[in-house]
Structure formats: C-alpha cells, structure tokens
Amino acid sequence: xxxxxxxxxxxxxxxxxxxxxxxxxxxxxxxxxxxxxxxxxxxxxxxxxxxxxxxxxxxxxxxxxxxxxxxxxxxxxxxxxxxxxxxxxxxxxxxxxxxxxxxxxxxxxxxxxxxxxxxxxxxxxxxxxxxxxxxxxxxxxxxxxxxxxxxxxxxxxxxxxxxxxxxxxxxxxxxxxxxxxxxxxxxxxxxxxxxxxxxxxxxxxxxxxxxxxxxxxxxxxxxxxxxxxxxxxxxxxxxxxxxxxxxxxxxxxxxxxxxxxxxxxxxxxxxxxxxxxxxxxxxxxxxxxxxxx
Numbered sequence: 001x002x003x004x005x006x007x008x009x010x011x012x013x014x015x016x017x018x019x020x021x022x023x024x025x026x027x028x029x030x031x032x033x034x035x036x037x038x039x040x041x042x043x044x045x046x047x048x049x050x051x052x053x054x055x056x057x058x059x060x061x062x063x064x065x066x067x068x069x070x071x072x073x074x075x076x077x078x079x080x081x082x083x084x085x086x087x088x089x090x091x092x093x094x095x096x097x098x099x100x101x102x103x104x105x106x107x108x109x110x111x112x113x114x115x116x117x118x119x120x121x122x123x124x125x126x127x128x129x130x131x132x133x134x135x136x137x138x139x140x141x142x143x144x145x146x147x148x149x150x151x152x153x154x155x156x157x158x159x160x161x162x163x164x165x166x167x168x169x170x171x172x173x174x175x176x177x178x179x180x181x182x183x184x185x186x187x188x189x190x191x192x193x194x195x196x197x198x199x200x201x202x203x204x205x206x207x208x209x210x211x212x213x214x215x216x217x218x219x220x221x222x223x224x225x226x227x228x229x230x231x232x233x234x235x236x237x238x239x240x241x242x243x244x245x246x247x248x249x250x251x252x253x254x255x256x257x258x259x260x261x262x263x264x265x266x267x268x269x270x271x272x273x274x275x276x277x278x279x280x281x282x283x284x285x286x287x288x289x290x291x292x293x
Contacts, residue, residue, distance in 0.1 A: 002024050002028075003023065003028060003058065004060065005055060006055070006057075006058060013059075023060045025064060027218060028218050030055060031055075031056070078102040082106075082252065083107055083109045083253065084101055084107040086252055087100065089278055092281050094242070094246050109254055110127040110128070110254055111223060112223075113161060113164055113166060114165070115164065121160040124157060131278065132255075132256070132286075132289055134257060134258065134259045135263075138233070138261050138264065140232075142230070142232050144232060145186075145188060146185070146230055147188065147229075148195075150259040153259055155196060157226070159199065159200075168200065176222065176223060178222065178223055178224070180220065180221075180222035180225045181210060181212075182217050182251065183230055184248075188228055188230040189213055192211045221253055222252060223255065226257045231261045233264050234267045235268050242270060
C-alpha cells in the first residue's frame with residue numbers, strides 16, 4: 001500500500017465498508033509521471049496529514065500519520081531478514097530505534113565465508129564485520145552516473161568469494177539469493193553487468209538477475225549485498241533520497257558492503273548523518289575500509 005497512488009487507493013476503498021493496508025511509507029513511494037521533480041518527497045520525516053500532499057505521498061502514509069498512536073495503526077517492531085548490526089543502522093536512521101531482529105538466530109547470523117590464503121579483499125568481506133563502507137576513489141572518466149573503480153572492487157571481492165567456495169550462481173526458486181549488487185543508476189548497473197560477464201562469463205543469465213537498480217530490487221533480499229553508489233562528487237538527490245537509501249540498506253541478511261567516496265558523500269547531510277549513525281551503532285571500528293588497488 002505504501003507505493004499505491006492515492007487516487008487508485010481511493011477507488012479501491014470505495015468498494016469496502018472496512019479496509020486495511022500494509023506497507024512501509026519510509027521506503028520507495030508512489031511515482032506520479034506528471035509530478036514535478038521538486039515536489040517529490042525525498043525525506044522520511046513525518047508529514048502533516050491535514051495538508052495537501054504531492055502524489056509521491058501515498059494515502060497509506062497520510063492515514064498512518066493521522067491514525068498513529070491509536071489501535072488502528074500498528075508499526076512493525078520485529079523483522080526476519082537482517083542480522084543485528086545491519087538492522088541497527090536502519091533502525092536508528094529510519095525507524096526511531098524501534099526495529100529489532102525477531103530472534104537471536106537472526107540477530108547473530110553471519111556470512112558463511114572462510115578466508116583463503118592471500119585474500120586481497122578479506123578486510124572488506126570479513127563476516128565478523130557485517131556492515132562495511134569501502135572508501136573508493138572517484139572515476140574522472142566515469143561521469144555523474146558510473147564509477148569503474150567501484151565496479152572493479154566488486155569484481156575482486158566476488159573472485160575472492162568464489163575462490164573461498166562461495167557459489168556465484170542462481171539459487172533454487174523459493175530460496176534466498178546468494179548475492180545482489182545494486183546501484184541507484186542504470187548506467188552503473190550496465191557497467192557492472194559488462195565487467196562481471198567479462199570476468200566470470202554469463203552463467204545462464206545470473207548477472208542480469210543479481211545486478212540491478214535499487215528500485216527494481218525493492219522487496220528482494222540476499223545473503224550479501226553490494227551497494228555501488230557510483231560517487232564521483234556530491235551525491236544527487238536521486239542517490240540521497242532517504243526512501244531509496246532505506247531500501248538499499250535493508251536488502252542484506254548477513255553482509256552489507258557500501259562502495260562510494262566518503263569525502264564526497266558526507267558533504268550531503270543525509271550521508272553525513274548516516275555515517276554518524278554507523279559510527280555509533282556498529283560494535284567494531286573497522287566499518288570504514290580504504291580500498292588498496
């Protein structure tokens with residue numbers, strides 16, 4: 001319901017004397033093609049439900065803000081995907097520290113990966129550090145939407161994972177994906193698919209499935225998720241949109257690796273606050289890694 005345009009929701013509600021909805025208005029909202037870019041809602045702070053809202057605010061969000069605090073609005077408190085460190089970052093940033101793993105097994109789950117000799121990427125892949133930001137250099141030839149350095153880092157990490165026995169292939173239907181590589185930009189997705197296919201082969205279309213935009217991966221999950229922000233300068237509103245970042249940061253079960261240029265990203269107040277939360281929430285100090293090519 002969180003992605004349903006208000007006019008469509010009202011049409012459905014007109015047929016029901018009693019209605020209920022489920023969704024997350026702090027993740028990607030509805031998209032109205034006629035809506036001006038500057039009117040779109042980019043933050044996840046509370047709205048005034050009594051004020052006229054743009055199309056990017058769903059009827060679900062309006063009703064939730066109007067009804068919260070009553071028995072008619074119930075917030076999710078437990079989740080069954082993310083381990084404790086990944087969940088803690090998302091919970092502090094977007095859910096007022098109210099979201100927790102449902103049980104100790106989920107909270108303590110870690111990536112099943114064993115270090116092999118001379119692993120150049122182990123500091124990044126170490127399962128004991130479930131959330132890592134890889135501070136990557138800008139790509140002077142990449143333009144605003146691609147970064148070949150980030151793509152090369154991901155190729156190196158995946159090669160190390162495969163050498164350690166991690167399976168880079170499609171999983172049986174109905175099971176959790178082994179790996180996902182997501183980016184806010186389609187151009188970076190295309191670059192990643194080309195580089196991964198060149199290194200590993202097509203693998204029966206695996207890279208077309210495993211590599212995609214953040215928007216298209218909403219609702220998906222994987223044991224390990226790479227987020228390639230393609231950062232060559234101060235992030236655009238498309239990248240720093242809190243709804244999109246929330247989706248990106250909550251796809252991983254066991255390991256989350258974010259790739260981007262920290263100095264450029266933290267010039268944006270959303271990323272500056274996010275890095276502060278990571279420093280506060282993560283029980284280890286090695287969440288920031290500098291890539292050594």
